[in-house]
Amino acid sequence: MTLSPEEEQARDIGLIARMTKRDAEAFAAFYDLHASAVYSLLCRLLGNSTEAEDALQETFWQIWRETERYDPSRGSPMAWLIQIARSRGIERRKRLHLALRRDAGAFDEIQDQLHTKETTDRLENEQDIKAVKKALDGIPNEQRDLLILAFFDGLTHQEIADRLETPLGTVKTRIRLGVQKLQDLFCDKA
Secondary structure, eight states: OOOOHHHHHHHHHHHHHHHTTTOHHHHHHHHHHHHHHHHHHHHHHHSOHHHHHHHHHHHHHHHHHTGGGOOGGGOOHHHHHHHHHHHHHHHHHHHHHHHHHHHHHHHHHHHHHHHSHHHHHHHHSHHHHHHHHHHHHTSOHHHHHHHIIIIISOOOHHHHHHHHTOOHHHHHHHHHHHHHHHHHHHHHHO
8 A cells, every 4th residue: 555645754753753752663664664765865975885884774873862853843754864864974974085085194104104215225124024024924814914905905995895795894994903003013113
């Protein structure tokens, strides 16, 4: 049975009223009704299914926490939901952009350090080559392997995530932790 737009809105308002009383079944029904449309919007906004899934979770988590903030006089439940999803998507896109810029900056800094004459001269020294290998061996395999893929094989974080079938956030975290451990190892020796 197909509902009219007015009936859909009345149904959603009823679900939201139940959700304010912490009715998990009402929340599940609201999610089932609207998750695919919200997910599609977030995919278009973020251009990445993994990020869209995370933003979808954040959206519905916010809906659950702030259900009592819904005001029917300000718009339909769907408009409210879309506004929250859009805000979560834009926030996530900004965080991703900042993280990419930060990671690109760290990569550029490491590249610059690797290509300085002093560093090149030092790495030509067999002892220093052994020190780099030992440092890489001193960090967990999951971090070392990702560092090698990123900095020596030149793969992007997304390419690594795709190749290893690992969430993008996990790849970024492991690379960041690996770089920090290498910096700590070399800063202690400097």
